Amino acid sequence: MAPALLTALDATNHVHLIIGSNPLAAARCTRSLEVGAEPKVVAPSDADVHYGLMKRIEDGEVEWIKRAFRDEDLRELGRDQVDRVVDAVFVTVGGKSTHISTLCRRLRIPVNVVDAPNLCTFTILSTHSDGPLQIGITTSGKGCKLAARIRREIVSNLPSNFGAAVERLGTVRRRIWEEDNAAELSADLEAEEDETGQNSAFNRLVAPEDRDAARTRRMRWLNQICEYWPLRRLAAVNDDDVDAILRIYSASSAATSSGPSRTALDQRRQRGRIVLAGSGPGNPDLLTTATHKAILSADLILADKLVPAPVLELVPRRTTVYIARKFPGNADRAQEELLEMGLEGLRAGQNVVRLKQGDPYIYGRGAEEYDFFRDYGYIPVVLPGITSALSAPLFAAIPPTHRSVADQVLICTGTGRKGAAPDSPEYVSTRTVIFLMALHRLSALVDSLVGEGKAWPKETPCAVIERASCPDQRVIRSTLEYICSAIEEEGSRPPGLLVVGKSCEVLCKGEQKWNVEEGLKGFENLEEERDLRMLKEVEAAH
Numbered sequence: 001m002a003p004a005l006l007t008a009l010d011a012t013n014h015v016h017l018i019i020g021s022n023p024l025a026a027a028r029c030t031r032s033l034e035v036g037a038e039p040k041v042v043a044p045s046d047a048d049v050h051y052g053l054m055k056r057i058e059d060g061e062v063e064w065i066k067r068a069f070r071d072e073d074l075r076e077l078g079r080d081q082v083d084r085v086v087d088a089v090f091v092t093v094g095g096k097s098t099h100i101s102t103l104c105r106r107l108r109i110p111v112n113v114v115d116a117p118n119l120c121t122f123t124i125l126s127t128h129s130d131g132p133l134q135i136g137i138t139t140s141g142k143g144c145k146l147a148a149r150i151r152r153e154i155v156s157n158l159p160s161n162f163g164a165a166v167e168r169l170g171t172v173r174r175r176i177w178e179e180d181n182a183a184e185l186s187a188d189l190e191a192e193e194d195e196t197g198q199n200s201a202f203n204r205l206v207a208p209e210d211r212d213a214a215r216t217r218r219m220r221w222l223n224q225i226c227e228y229w230p231l232r233r234l235a236a237v238n239d240d241d242v243d244a245i246l247r248i249y250s251a252s253s254a255a256t257s258s259g260p261s262r263t264a265l266d267q268r269r270q271r272g273r274i275v276l277a278g279s280g281p282g283n284p285d286l287l288t289t290a291t292h293k294a295i296l297s298a299d300l301i302l303a304d305k306l307v308p309a310p311v312l313e314l315v316p317r318r319t320t321v322y323i324a325r326k327f328p329g330n331a332d333r334a335q336e337e338l339l340e341m342g343l344e345g346l347r348a349g350q351n352v353v354r355l356k357q358g359d360p361y362i363y364g365r366g367a368e369e370y371d372f373f374r375d376y377g378y379i380p381v382v383l384p385g386i387t388s389a390l391s392a393p394l395f396a397a398i399p400p401t402h403r404s405v406a407d408q409v410l411i412c413t414g415t416g417r418k419g420a421a422p423d424s425p426e427y428v429s430t431r432t433v434i435f436l437m438a439l440h441r442l443s444a445l446v447d448s449l450v451g452e453g454k455a456w457p458k459e460t461p462c463a464v465i466e467r468a469s470c471p472d473q474r475v476i477r478s479t480l481e482y483i484c485s486a487i488e489e490e491g492s493r494p495p496g497l498l499v500v501g502k503s504c505e506v507l508c509k510g511e512q513k514w515n516v517e518e519g520l521k522g523f524e525n526l527e528e529e530r531d532l533r534m535l536k537e538v539e540a541a542h
Contacts, residue, residue: 004123004140011087012036015078019043019069019100020092024114026053028090029062031124037087040077042069069096074107085109088122117141126151131163132170159235168237173222175242272346274373276366278359278385279303281392282495283469283520284310290383291355295319299350302338304364306357306495308470335365339372346378354380357495359387363413363436389434392468393499395520396475397507400432406503407431414438414445414498424448427456432501439464439496443484449500450480461504466496471520477504478514486514 016032018025021043032039033056041053045066049057056062065077078086089104091097091113101119104111113119117140125136126147137151159165226234275294280286287295295301295314301321303312315321322341325334338354345352360366360382370380389411393400400409407430414435416422421444425433438445442464449456458481466474474493478486480500508515 004138006125006136006138008134013038013079014087015040016088016090017042017073017077017086018090018092021047021049021053021064022092023050023052024092025090026050026056028092028124029053029056033061034129039063040065040086042067042073044068069100071103074103074109088112091119128155129163130161131167133163133166159232162231162235165235165237168239168242169222169226169234172242176222272349272378273351274342274346274378274380275351275353275383276360276369276380277353277355277383278364278387279307279311279355279357280386281358281388281395281469282308282311282467284314286386286391286469287311287314288383288385291385294353294381294383295355297351298353300341300345300352301355302342302352303355304357307355308467310470311355339369342373343376343378346373346376356385358389359385362387362389362411388465388468388495388497389436392465392497393432393434393463393503395468395473396463396465396499396517398432398463398499398504399506400434400499400501400503402503402506405430405506406501409434411436414441421445421448424454426454427460429502432499432503435498435500438498439466439487439492439494442487442498445498446480446484456480456500460500461502461510462498462500463504464496464498466493468497469520472518473520475517476514477508477510477517482513486516490514490516 011032012035014037016028016037016039018028018032018039018041021041025041025043029039029041030052039061040063041057042065043049049064053062057064065073074086074089076084078084085107086109089100089109089111091100091111093114097113097116097119101111101113101116101121103109105121110122111120112122112124117123120141123138123141125138126144127137128135128151135151135154137147137154139147139150275298277291277294278288279291280288292314296316298315298319301315301319303321303323305324307323312321312323322338324338342352342354354360354369356364356366358364360369361384366382370382373380390400390409399406401407408428410425410431410433412425412433412435413422415437421441424445425431427449435445448454450458458479460480462478462480462483464476464478464483464487466476472493476483476486476490483498
């Protein structure tokens with residue numbers, strides 16, 4: 001079977017005859033209206049009409065012909081310009097579909113019949129529309145759901161608002177055409193003027209092929225932009241860039257036919273970009289792909305003090321890295337310093353990555369930084385990170401939720417603004433509470449939990465998890481009664497967090513006052529097993 005001829009049809013003011021009143025008929029009417037056509041529904045007066053279709057009928061957008069289909073409808077309900085023949089027919093119900101299809105073929109009227117590809121002369125594509133950009137997918141009647149999925153997959157790989165870029169590139173094409181024709185008209189007018197005072201060069205022959213070559217050169221240059229620039233780069237083109245492109249071309253076309261380079265345009269549109277990215281709990285293998293890409297493309301990286309060295313080792317040598325100088329009493333000033341450096345980099349046209357431990361919006365001041373940069377006209381891109389609040393318990397074999405044990409999770413900070421102690425949560429036996437930034441004031445925090453008012457039992461299980469997901473991870477399991485003594489004796493290894501609740505004993509029950517577990521177990525073996533498997537495959541090949 002030969003493939004179908006795919007075309008884009010201007011259906012403005014066309015009459016589309018829809019036979020039926022079911023949900024599919026409503027969908028067909030919607031599509032017809034979207035493309036500027038006039039849908040007319042043929043269905044008996046006592047037919048069940050889809051509520052969406054009835055709304056359009058009541059609003060006067062769709063005409064309802066309240067009777068059964070008649071053969072003469074094909075010749076009488078259309079436009080005067082085409083002798084009242086309808087422009088297309090959509091059959092959404094069974095019954096006379098074969099008869100209707102035969103009549104339409106005889107009259108050369110395009111017809112589409114539901115669930116009957118052999119009766120159709122055209123099919124409806126699964127489409128995506130974004131301004132002038134339209135994408136259509138068809139499986140030739142083999143599976144509309146599959147066509148919709150393929151369309152979604154394609155569209156998901158396009159930059160957002162790409163239709164606006166298509167519109168702007170169309171503007172460039174139109175302006176080039178207008179300038180070419182304006183120059184040609186101006187030359188024709190000059191040729192008609194008196195030749196007095198003209199120099200010898202004026203009478204040099206300008207052959208038609210010279211003008212054609214110049215016109216071809218300009219269009220070839222624009223085609224190269226469309227063909228070779230990355231789509232995301234094209235999507236970033238704005239109205240100022242259109243003017244810049246044309247100015248660059250006008251200045252360079254007299255000397256070269258190659259057109260402007262991407263570097264030349266870069267020099268004209270220096271505008272920085274800010275990314276707020278979460279680096280995860282610490283292990284570089286837990287970075288998201290998006291954050292890793294942001295790190296590799298950055299000009300300036302502003303990192304939290306707690307971002308571990310293995311993550312920073314991923315930064316290319318050419319990239320400038322600044323680590324926050326945060327220490328007790330200097331946190332606010334260090335934060336201001338980071339923001340000022342970020343703003344300075346943006347104004348210089350740099351790609352700035354603000355690299356945060358964990359997730360930017362989980363006690364990372366991410367929203368504050370978003371507001372700061374937005375106030376200066378730079379809208380940050382926010383990339384999530386795996387928060388240690390939920391991943392650290394996992395690496396310590398603590399399930400924050402567990403049936404019949406814990407049905408809720410609460411994430412708290414152990415340190416309020418300017419070091420103040422936050423209000424501690426009350427005791428709920430089925431709740432797991434995770435305290436971030438709490439180890440430096442662990443004793444005061446525990447006292448607030450077990451003291452009067454909050455009434456946490458001293459025997460409540462808890463665990464301190466330090467440097468979660470890193471090779472030197474450490475877990476100290478205990479109870480609220482002994483956890484402070486454990487930290488005093490074992491020492492502190494920040495960054496760390498405190499998990500409190502009965503879920504701490506679901507998988508690991510301690511019989512001593514506290515237990516200490518050193519090292520990351522299991523996770524680090526994944527890469528070793530992969531390398532071993534690859535080595536065995538290489539040996540087997542030889």
